[in-house]
Amino acid sequence: xxxxxxxxxxxxxxxxxxxxxxxxxxxxxxxxxxxxxxxxxxxxxxxxxxxxxxxxxxxxxxxxxxxxxxxxxxxxxxxxxxxxxxxxxxxxxxxxxxxxxxxxxxxxxxxxxxxxxxxxxxxxxxxxxxxxxxxxxxxxxxxxxxxxxxxxxxxxxxxxxxxxxxxxxxxxxxxxxxxxxxxxxxxxxxxxxxxxxxxxxxxxxxxxxxxxxxxxxxxxxxxxxxxxxxxxxxxxxxxxxxxxxxxxxxxxxxxxxxxxxxxxxxxxxxxxxxxxxxxxxxxxxxxxxxxxxxxxxxxxxxxxxxxxxxxxxxxxxxxxxxxxxxxxxxxxxxxxxxxxxxxxxxxxxxxxxxxxxxxxxxxxxxxxxxxxxxxxxxxxxxxxxxxxxxxxxxxxxxxxxxxxxxxxxxxxxxxxxxxxxxxxxxxxxxxxxxxxxxxxxxxxxxxxxxxxxxxxxxxxxxxxxxxxxxxxxxxxxxxxxxxxxxxxxxxxxxxxxxxxxxxxxxxxxxxxxxxxxxxxxxxxxxxxxxxxxxxxxxxxxxxxxxxxxxxxxxxxxxxxxxxxxxxxxxxxxxxxxxxxxxxxxxxxxxxxxxxxxxxxxxxxxxxxxxxxxxxxxxxxxxxxxxxxxxxxxxxxxxxxxxxxxxxxxxxxxxxxxxxxxxxxxxxxxxxxx
Amino acid sequence: xxxxxxxxxxxxxxxxxxxxxxxxxxxxxxxxxxxxxxxxxxxxxxxxxxxxxxxxxxxxxxxxxxxxxxxxxxxxxxxxxxxxxxxxxxxxxxxxxxxxxxxxxxxxxxxxxxxxxxxxxxxxxxxxxxxxxxxxxxxxxxxxxxxxx
Numbered sequence: 001x002x003x004x005x006x007x008x009x010x011x012x013x014x015x016x017x018x019x020x021x022x023x024x025x026x027x028x029x030x031x032x033x034x035x036x037x038x039x040x041x042x043x044x045x046x047x048x049x050x051x052x053x054x055x056x057x058x059x060x061x062x063x064x065x066x067x068x069x070x071x072x073x074x075x076x077x078x079x080x081x082x083x084x085x086x087x088x089x090x091x092x093x094x095x096x097x098x099x100x101x102x103x104x105x106x107x108x109x110x111x112x113x114x115x116x117x118x119x120x121x122x123x124x125x126x127x128x129x130x131x132x133x134x135x136x137x138x139x140x141x142x143x144x145x146x147x148x149x150x151x152x153x154x155x156x157x158x159x160x161x162x163x164x165x166x167x168x169x170x171x172x173x174x175x176x177x178x179x180x181x182x183x184x185x186x187x188x189x190x191x192x193x194x195x196x197x198x199x200x201x202x203x204x205x206x207x208x209x210x211x212x213x214x215x216x217x218x219x220x221x222x223x224x225x226x227x228x229x230x231x232x233x234x235x236x237x238x239x240x241x242x243x244x245x246x247x248x249x250x251x252x253x254x255x256x257x258x259x260x261x262x263x264x265x266x267x268x269x270x271x272x273x274x275x276x277x278x279x280x281x282x283x284x285x286x287x288x289x290x291x292x293x294x295x296x297x298x299x300x301x302x303x304x305x306x307x308x309x310x311x312x313x314x315x316x317x318x319x320x321x322x323x324x325x326x327x328x329x330x331x332x333x334x335x336x337x338x339x340x341x342x343x344x345x346x347x348x349x350x351x352x353x354x355x356x357x358x359x360x361x362x363x364x365x366x367x368x369x370x371x372x373x374x375x376x377x378x379x380x381x382x383x384x385x386x387x388x389x390x391x392x393x394x395x396x397x398x399x400x401x402x403x404x405x406x407x408x409x410x411x412x413x414x415x416x417x418x419x420x421x422x423x424x425x426x427x428x429x430x431x432x433x434x435x436x437x438x439x440x441x442x443x444x445x446x447x448x449x450x451x452x453x454x455x456x457x458x459x460x461x462x463x464x465x466x467x468x469x470x471x472x473x474x475x476x477x478x479x480x481x482x483x484x485x486x487x488x489x490x491x492x493x494x495x496x497x498x499x500x501x502x503x504x505x506x507x508x509x510x511x512x513x514x515x516x517x518x519x520x521x522x523x524x525x526x527x528x529x530x531x532x533x534x535x536x537x538x539x540x541x542x543x544x545x546x547x548x549x550x551x552x553x554x555x556x557x558x559x560x561x562x563x564x565x566x567x568x569x570x571x572x573x574x575x576x577x578x579x580x581x582x583x584x585x586x587x588x589x590x591x592x593x594x595x596x597x598x599x600x601x602x603x604x605x606x607x608x609x610x611x612x613x614x615x616x617x618x619x620x621x622x623x624x625x626x627x628x629x630x631x632x633x634x635x636x637x638x639x640x641x642x643x644x645x646x647x648x649x650x651x652x653x654x655x656x657x658x659x660x661x662x663x664x665x666x667x668x669x670x671x672x673x
Numbered sequence: 674x675x676x677x678x679x680x681x682x683x684x685x686x687x688x689x690x691x692x693x694x695x696x697x698x699x700x701x702x703x704x705x706x707x708x709x710x711x712x713x714x715x716x717x718x719x720x721x722x723x724x725x726x727x728x729x730x731x732x733x734x735x736x737x738x739x740x741x742x743x744x745x746x747x748x749x750x751x752x753x754x755x756x757x758x759x760x761x762x763x764x765x766x767x768x769x770x771x772x773x774x775x776x777x778x779x780x781x782x783x784x785x786x787x788x789x790x791x792x793x794x795x796x797x798x799x800x801x802x803x804x805x806x807x808x809x810x811x812x813x814x815x816x817x818x819x820x821x822x
Binding site: 038041042045126127129 | 699702703706711714717718721722724725749752753755756757759760761762
């Protein structure tokens with residue numbers, strides 16, 4: 001084929017831009033220099049613009065820097081610094097770019113894995129030029145479907161991803177959701193959505209019923225979330241309908257749809273929490289019966305400390321948080337911020353008042369957790385898959401908000417599953433527990449797949465595999481909810497005050513609520529929120545995420561809090577910093593809950609941007625919310641706002657975070673990646 | 674002319690490598706990619722391949738020397754080598770890698786040791802030919818440059 005031919009054919013399509021596919025910008029990632037070189041030359045031969053890197057981390061960084069810099073990503077499956085599938089997930093979640101997998105391994109199951117992780121194509125090495133000549137079709141396809149979906153649905157938050165899963169996009173129904181995540185997620189989310197739609201039916205389908213035009217994303221600040229929770233409580237969770245909530249809240253510029261979607265997330269979050277809580281209870285008993293259901297957060301110090309952390313009483317708030325378990329389980333993610341590395345859940349409770357201690361501990365824990373993933377990876381590695389999975393689960397929740405999860409999923413948060421180390425580590429109980437699903441088992445030990453318990457459980461496995469690092473985190477997705485408690489969000493019980501405190505304590509590990517938040521979108525940038533406090537960078541990676549950044553204010557150490565939510569990958573980056581106890585990795589978790597003060601001792605993370613649900617104050621609800629979409633992490637210590645902001649608002653509106661800019665000032669985190 | 678003779682020699686060498694099974698059609702693809710805009714492409718890829726392969730072989734040797742062999746790591750390396758060798762078109766090395774992986778899956782230490790030796794053997798054989806090939810190319814290049822000047 002000659003270039004001319006190609007061009008000609010493209011012309012047929014109306015060559016959307018300039019001379020597409022000529023000049024299509026491709027990012028090629030392969031650790032093998034020979035193959036990379038070959039790929040580069042082949043792609044150049046096809047007249048694409050090629051950028052190469054032999055490190056997945058670097059690739060993610062480049063992608064995050066500028067979402068519009070590339071049209072397509074080609075990545076090898078086996079890479080030393082990050083699993084190709086994880087990268088795939090992250091990219092899908094955060095940037096929603098088409099990703100093509102490349103491998104010498106052509107076994108059906110591996111190819112299947114690639115597809116389920118969202119790859120739009122899978123090529124075998126040695127790659128031939130003929131195959132490369134046609135890869136532009138994936139870009140076109142995505143764009144087409146994306147727009148179509150977008151138009152149909154209310155883009156409350158979708159804007160970020162214009163491409164919502166084009167592939168999935170076709171499916172239609174939850175386009176908005178899909179937009180948040182990558183294709184895969186969308187699909188799953190959609191499915192999940194359908195399943196879980198019970199609650200948010202009304203809002204969920206923002207896509208459908210809402211206006212078709214994009215609405216400005218609503219940032220669910222802590223305040224707002226607080227009001228929301230108050231309204232819901234007043235009405236009674238069963239009777240709470242968006243219309244009434246809206247009336248009670250009496251906030252201008254808030255539409256019923258916004259409330260509806262937020263409510264949905266919240267409900268999911270609550271569900272998760274309760275699931276986690278039960279697990280937590282088990283765990284707690286195991287641990288020593290800390291009252292907080294939180295999970296062993298207790299002595300975060302070292303992993304084992306979780307209990308103490310939890311016990312600190314801080315958790316209590318969290319405990320009530322329904323999810324204490326949530327935290328436990330989910331925490332991983334949330335805490336991820338700090339703890340993530342340490343793994344585990346940094347005690348969600350900590351964020352509450354206790355904050356100081358727990359978080360620190362958490363921080364430690366966090367570090368520990370990381371073990372799994374290369375430590376920074378907490379979220380990175382893993383969660384992506386997990387998160388993704390989780391996300392899927394939470395799809396419903398997620399809708400837009402969940403973005404957080406998005407990031408999360410991949411990143412450490414999901415860690416729950418994989419490396420458990422994360423959460424497992426001391427916290428395991430925490431996070432893992434929260435995760436109910438996985439968590440339970442894992443919790444203490446290594447959750448292997450913890451982290452994302454709530455997540456579609458299976459999905460975890462997927463991601464988890466990689467996640468080794470932050471297993472907990474990953475779990476966070478689900479647990480997020482639970483985690484939230486950590487984050488200060490201790491969701492229900494969390495008083496706002498606590499949340500504030502939490503900021504500090506909040507083990508940033510914000511678990512990303514099961515997915516929805518975390519994963520919601522890559523937003524969750526696992527960016528480890530750099531807790532101002534800890535000085536760590538809580539890297540609100542969230543920013544990286546599409547938006548939801550779940551900034552997990554790794555309150556704890558401030559080290560890169562994990563906001564990693566969505567960005568699991570991102571967080572990973574942060575994770576690298578393991579030094580800080582930050583949970584950096586937590587990427588995952590945070591997002592949704594992140595707002596919760598994730599360890600935010602450093603609270604700096606004011607992730608205001610994220611307003612994401614996180615409403616930092618963990619307002620319990622917020623946590624839920626956050627998880628849902630918010631990246632809003634609460635960085636516990638940091639004002640929740642920060643967290644929330646950082647938390648990447650899963651909600652699409654805010655997802656602004658994710659873009660690193662989240663607007664959070666505080667992103668001291670190092671700005672979420 | 675000397676250049677022509679050199680070119681003939683080079684072609685002869687490459688053809689024999691094809692005939693022996695050292696190279697396959699993937700290598701031909703590489704050759705086709707070399708053109709005015711990428712004059713040293715083949716040489717570059719070949720050099721990269723050799724460097725990378727030697728690194729992997731060294732790592733593999735170390736891994737196999739251990740008392741308890743970590744087959745998953747070994748497999749990962751072999752997989753990578755297989756990928757790069759197939760990308761360059763070095764068929765024999767690739768086939769040897771496939772066999773090696775087989776033994777890895779079975780956790781057959783002795784089989785792996787033998788397979789590793791086969792891979793090394795094939796590789797070094799290939800490398801010496803590549804070296805000759807690159808030398809010829811350089812000389813041809815030098816001639817042509819001289820001619821231009």
